Amino acid sequence: NAGVTQTPKFRVLKTGQSMTLLCAQDMNHEYMYWYRQDPGMGLRLIHYSVGEGTTAKGEVPDGYNVSRLKKQNFLLGLESAAPSQTSVYFCASSYRGAYSGNTIYFGEGSWLTVV
Amino acid sequence: AQSVTQPDIHITVSEGASLELRCNYSYGATPYLFWYVQSPGQGLQLLLKYFSGDTLVQGIKGFEAEFKRSQSSFNLRKPSVHWSDAAEYFCAVGAPDTGRRALTFGSGTRLQVQP
Numbered sequence: 001n002a003g004v005t006q007t008p009k010f011r012v013l014k015t016g017q018s019m020t021l022l023c024a025q026d027m028n029h030e031y032m033y034w035y036r037q038d039p040g041m042g043l044r045l046i047h048y049s050v051g052e053g054t055t056a057k058g059e060v061p062d063g064y065n066v067s068r069l070k071k072q073n074f075l076l077g078l079e080s081a082a083p084s085q086t087s088v089y090f091c092a093s094s095y096r097g098a099y100s101g102n103t104i105y106f107g108e109g110s111w112l113t114v115v
Numbered sequence: 116a117q118s119v120t121q122p123d124i125h126i127t128v129s130e131g132a133s134l135e136l137r138c139n140y141s142y143g144a145t146p147y148l149f150w151y152v153q154s155p156g157q158g159l160q161l162l163l164k165y166f167s168g169d170t171l172v173q174g175i176k177g178f179e180a181e182f183k184r185s186q187s188s189f190n191l192r193k194p195s196v197h198w199s200d201a202a203e204y205f206c207a208v209g210a211p212d213t214g215r216r217a218l219t220f221g222s223g224t225r226l227q228v229q230p
Contacts, residue, residue, distance in 0.1 A: 035220075040222055040223075041222055042119075042121075042205060042221050042222040043159075043218075044220075045210065045213070045217050045218075045219070048216065050216060056213070058213065058217060059219075090158060090159070092159075097209075097213075097215060097216030098149075098209035098210070098216060098217060098218050099214070099215040099216065101164065101166055104161070106151075106158035106160075107158050108156075108158045109157075
């Protein structure tokens, strides 16, 4: 059972470089989410998607873009990385949203450092 | 605006002792409330959730939580802590600015268990 898989797990970027984080889920979930986790701040929602071809902004969307071209994948892009984007990124998915009672499943995280 | 507050950043308990982790929310309507646990270097795992009905909910690993509307609280409890419970614990609520599709998290409480 793969569940929610994130790649890469670790990455070091230079300021101004671009990169894409890939999230893949094999549970046929409609909803997918990207969060970032910083010390003392819990997890903050970056973007989310309620189905293939849809995306929506979360609490901290600036500097990030997302795409959901296939139902099972949710990509998070950093066009021009900044040191403030050094964080641990978590992808999550669920069949329906939090309102439904469906469990939201999390990946194991991607550690990104921007120098 | 709704928010989730976890007043305790760090708690240390002895193995076998009881545990209570505090969570307060600010939200006008009945919230959808969740507790997640994160072991070091891992993703988040759902412990339990509250939507309606019985205000005392049971979760996995022997945890329970009680919803108290009058106190706007959803505290997590365990009668006897095991060393393997050492982790970070997050309270979360269905975020109304996402139509409660996504979760908003508190800043977390780190639990240390002494032998």
